[in-house]
Amino acid sequence: MSPQEAAVVSQPLCDGPWSGPKVLRALHNTWSDPPGWRGSLRAIDHKTIARRFIVATFVYFLLGGVLALAMRLQLARPGLRLVSPELYNQLLTMHGTTMMFLFAVPVMQAVALYLVPLMIGARSVAFPRLNAFAYWIFVMGGAFLYAGFFLGSGPNTGWFSYVPLASSDYAPGKGVDIWAQMITFTELSALLVAIVLITTIFKMRAPGMSLGRMPLFVWATLVTQFMVLFAMPSVMLGSTALILDRLVGTHFYNPARGGDVLLWQHLFWFFGHPEVYLIFIPPLGFISSIISTFARRPVFGYRAMVLALVATAFLAFGLWVHHMFATNLPEVGKAFFTAASLAIAVPSAIQIFCWIATLWNGRLAFRTPLLFVLAFFFILVAGGMTGLMLASVSLDLQVHDTYFVVAHLHYVLLGGAVFPLFGAIYYWFPKFTGRMLGETLGRWHFWLFFVGFNVAFFPMHLLGLHGMPRRVWTYPQGLGWDGMNATATIGAFVIAVSVAVFLVNVARCVRGEAHAPSDPWGAGTLEWSTASPPPPHNFDTLPVIRGREPQWMRTGHPSHVTGLAADAREVLVTSAFDARPESRSLFPEPSLWPLLGALATTVLFIGSVYTPWAVVWGAVPVTVALVGWFWPGRRETEQALTLERSP
Incomplete structure (x- = not known):
């Protein structure tokens, strides 16, 4: 190594002069956040920030769920008047906005913020203060939106806020302005987290962890964050133009003054369809980790899996017009986007094949995390099939504004993201907290959620095919929609009961005294090599990686990195491709x-x-x-x- 390479590879920590408890105490004190409530405001530890992110996103998830229950109650029977049309439109807008902007994408980034440094053998994320800033921005943006809603200024134009409906002529008041500014809050936060994660993955991997040895979850995170960098500016630009039209008097979306209402749809859906994959790709990494662990073998087809992730990201940016088939666009262009919408199913099929091949000869342990993954297969195939149907222009024109699209959206997003997310929570909860979630309550949660989900959303396919339009607050009797709406409402409340069971499980676990071992599942990735929960410095010594599953490759004495200061926040910077040590970097202290x-x-x-x-x-x-x-x-x-x- 060159003289600039500050760290050297040596034998295990316990064999060297760094083995004393004095050094370990120094590391703990150096990397710990300050104590007390004042210290909590200055915290920059990636695990602390990630836990706060996860809790905040689940609070928004619960709020969005309550809004959904209110809508389903209104639609349970024909002609109900539980809420007014104006309030229903606000509930609809707040529910979609909450789930898409305040839950789905942020929770995936939050889980990555916790796990990625542990998976790649780093002591922190890059730019820890920027990471904390992104969290505060996110929380304040969501609080701003809900403050407006509770004070009577909630947005009422749908979570995609189409113009001219969202213009000041048709939506007076501050509701749409608050919505548009909330977009700026959340997307700024997402962009900052993306910068943090990309830099962390490229420059802070443990020596030996080349790109070909990274866990598939880290690959999924890297691909997703690059998508964030390209997708988020589009909706930020669109929402800024919207608020300028409303407040300053510009005419970006006013056809009478040279603007174009379709410009909003292009800007929004250029972000909006990749956003589906921003939500969908991280769970693919969850699934790979869970399947590998519970099948007791590495994932089959590692390179094919990585290429499928990258291909999905590229193709995701060529699909946005299939949300606009009902607009007056050239037919040749629509045909191109139909082909792209069909082609994106190929990478997903490759990944499903590799997962099935991994499970086929594995020694399966049917624990709660694996149950959620297996349910994902069933629901994703169903949602994917309806997605292929909607890729057809002729069929899309028939069902575009019906509940068929609502059913497809929830099968893809809830089925493709929330099921794997719950599996990931059960899987990594011991690492987050040092405690195991209860298996019995976990199975109750799974079956209630699985049954409730299908009871709630499968009838919506039939409602759409029977002509029920979406975004309506009530409907008359005699149209044949009564029974299916009542069934969907029952399913929604079963989902609510399942989430309540999950919260009870978490509360019992956190209050319990039983502690989980560092690796309760016998997994192969690096995060399980440290304590549960990890110490502030993550690793007593940074490991040197010699394979894709370092926990399954323990032969002889593992090597470690020495030469980093214990009394300063010093980290090792490695090369982007092959993770060779390059330099030391001094990280900032906690700050207000x-x-x-x-x-x-x-x-x-x-x-x-x-x-x-x-x-x-x-x-x-x-x-x-x-x-x-x-x-x-x-x-x-x-x-x-x-x-x-x-x-």
Whole structure:
């Protein structure tokens, strides 16, 4: 190694001079967040931020579920008047917005923020303060949306907020403005997390973990975050143009002044369809990890799986117009997007084949995580088949605005994302908390969720084929929709009961005294090599990787990295492709500035809903926060000078 390579590979920690408890205490103290409630506001540990992210997204998930139950109650019988048409439109908009923007994408990023550093042998994520800032921005954006809803200014134009319905002529008040600004909050947070995760994966992998040795979940995360970088700016641009039309008097979407209403649809769905895969691809990584562990063998076809993930990402950006088949677009263009919509099924089929091949000769352990994965196969195939049907222009024109599309959407998103997500929670919960979720309650949760899901959403296919339009708040008797709507409502409440069982399981587990071992499943990936839950520094010594399943390749004495300081937040930087040690980097200390920066940014965003001058005056506190953020502290400067003088 060159003189600039600060870390060296040595024999195990316990055989060297670094084995004393004094060094381990120093590592723990160095990487711990400050104690107390003031310290919690300064926290930057990726595990702390990820846990907060996960809890916040599940709070939004529960809120979105309550809104869905209110809608299903309204539609349970014909002619009900439980809510007004205006309130129903707000419930519809808030439910879709919550599930898509405040739950589905953020929860996948949150799980990755916790697991990726542990899977690649890193002590932290890159840019830990930026990571904390992204969390605060996300929470404040969601709180802003719900504050407007509870104060009577909820958006009422659907989660996609089509113009001209979303223009000030048809949607007066601040509801749509709050919605559009919430998009800026959440997508800024997503972009920042994407930058953090991409940099972490490329530059902080343990020595020896080349790209060909990364776990498939890390590959899925990397692919997803690149999609975020290309997809999110589109909807941010669209929502900014929408709020400018409403507040400043521009005419981006006004055909009378040279604008175009279809421009909104193009900008939104160029983000919106890749967003389906932003939600869908991370669970593919969950499934690979779970199947490999419970089949007791590596996933079959590793390279094919990686190529399928990459192909899915590329094809996902060529499908957005199949949401616009009912618009006046050239037929040749529609044919192209039909072909692309059919082609994207091929990478998914390759992955399903590889998973089945892995399970075929495996020694299966049918625990709760695997049950959720097996249910995913059934539901994804059903949702995928209806997706192929909707790729046909002629059929799509018939069912486009019916409950058939609602059923397809939920089969793909709930079935393709939430089922694997619950499986992942049961699988990694011991790593998150050091405790095991109860198996009996876990099976009750699974079966109630599986049955409730199909009872709720399968009848919606039939409702759509029988002509029931979506986005209606009531319907008359005698159309043949009564029984199916009542059945769907019953299924929705069964889903609610299953989620309640899950929450009871979590509460009992957290309050219990039984602790899980570091590797309760006998898994092969690196996160299971450290304690459960992990210490603040993740690993006592950074490992050197020699295979794709390092936990299953323990032969002789494993090698470790030495030479990193224990009394400073020093990390190892490695090369992007083959993870060779390149340099040391000193990470920042916990700080209050990410929170203050998020508060300043929130003031700017919220103020801009009421006056454009807020952008000008709001930039002042943002600038102050950024200066304080990057101003070097005395302790950090002394540490940097000391480490520069060290060999």
